[in-house]
Amino acid sequence: MTIVHIVIAKFKSEVTEEVKQKALDDVVALKHTIPEIQSASAGKTFTDRSKGFEYGWVVEVETKEHLSIYAKHPDHLDFVNKYRPLMDDLIAVDYEK
Incomplete structure (x- = not known):
């Protein structure tokens, strides 16, 4: 079994593209310091169907534990404390595959 954790973020308008990219880089880098992460990816949407949610990332782990x-x-808590205040909103979805 694999648990898939998806976050879709809407940054505040004043946040620069550089800071947004740094957030993506930082969330992917967590796989190097949190052994439970099997894989991590992140990116910016290229579609106009995202309702203002431009960035997303996926983290996969083995179990709910x-x-x-x-x-x-x-x-992870450092990441959240650093970047969550820069977001207007986010959506998180977790599922088993």
């Missing part, structure tokens, strides 16, 4: 470990990991 690993998702909980990832969520509570200090490096």
Whole structure:
């Protein structure tokens, strides 16, 4: 089994493209410091169907327990504390595949 964690973000209008890209780079880099992460990817949408949600990332872990470990990991919490205030909104979806 694999747990897929998807986040779709809408940054505040004043946030620069450089900061947005740094957020994507930082979330993908978590796979190097959080052993439970099997894979991580992130990017900017190229479609006009996203209703203002321009950026998204996917993190895959093996189990729901690993998702909980990832969520509570200090490096993930640092990421959230740094970037969540820069977002107007986000959507998170978790599912098993």
